[in-house]
Amino acid sequence: MPDAALPSIDLFEAIHSARAQRRLSSDPVPEALITRVLDAAIRAPSAGNAQNWHFVVIRDAEQRRKAGALYRKASDIAEAVYRARSRPEHLTESQWQRMLTAGAYLWDHLGDAPVLLVPCLHQRDLPARDALAPAWRQRHDDERTYLDRIRGASIYPAVQNIILACRGLGLGTVITTNHLRIEAEFKAMLDIPDQVDTFALMPIGWPQGRFGPVNRRPLSEVAHADRWSNAWPG
């Protein structure tokens, strides 16, 4: 539970001010703060409370340099796709350009962050197909399809706890996923086993930008009451 020796914050203030922070100082972060962040991550729910998660924290300078170089390489692959993507309607052209510029900054500087955190999920979600009675094997295959879709439900809630815990401690972070385009190389660098998948690469450090408020599309556009056609009244 809360440790009075470490900083904290009101829950709703954290949620409303936890901006994506892509420009981070290279100053070191005390180990106790990262432990606090990890300790928050593992309080998240996971399907069947299976907790098949792993978290790799990279602080070693040489490992960070390698991770940064792989992220740079993966981002080259991603770049064409980003260029083909169009601006979401709810962002102004200047907001969109600012986001692209900050993203491109991170392509070159990810490895400079003092801490890189890699949330992972073991593939241990399913009983072995062969161990099932024949009548259940079709169910197993249905289950595979279903689980592929919802595995995110067992790791991204922990990722959000990481984001909020960082905010509570005054640290900045952001979810990145470009490394997935060369995931095998990335996993090899960290000796991550074949049966473990990575879901994000999060730089963590003291933010150079300010926190919040986080502006979003209004609720009236995205919340519905009882059925799709009714806007939420609140």
Added chain:
Amino acid sequence: MPDAALPSIDLFEAIHSARAQRRLSSDPVPEALITRVLDAAIRAPSAGNAQNWHFVVIRDAEQRRKAGALYRKASDIAEAVYRARSRPEHLTESQWQRMLTAGAYLWDHLGDAPVLLVPCLHQRDLPARDALAPAWRQRHDDERTYLDRIRGASIYPAVQNIILACRGLGLGTVITTNHLRIEAEFKAMLDIPDQVDTFALMPIGWPQGRFGPVNRRPLSEVAHADRWSNAWPG
């Protein structure tokens, strides 16, 4: 930002005490609290800040009855799979049985919760393949594979904000996904468009159980320093 008229809580206390609540009172929940929860949901990050999310809130008694009946039907399909699943090593037999019992309770009572919340994601993540230059079409297909894997990163952080905001307001909730097994029927009941996918079905209400502490596998088993073989020292 925080509204002084509504209850709140310390961030880390919320994270460490937001237990899954499957037994909920049927007492109504003031609309302002649900609006507060939704307002927290939309502060989460999403890939490219696209905010392609939608949230359907079911309060109407007849719609809740239908949702409860569909959840019951979907849970019959899920049951064989649950029975084939084995107890995670870190849970005792009694913890595992308690979880299964609470889950089975919810199969029959989901529709009794005063509020059901359905987080959704529009499929508007990609530029149309045909709009791309031929040289980019292979990239588009790679992108599809990549996005199928990480779409969860654009909705489950919002789901965790919902869980924490409920905790902050004294409300209980839990992530359920059984309805995905009959998602087409479920979407038809809510008039959700074809291009929109649902990612969870969350009952919300005043909890009959107590909050926290949330016990988990220890960090020493799941956190790694610099590479897989090194346990995190914290």
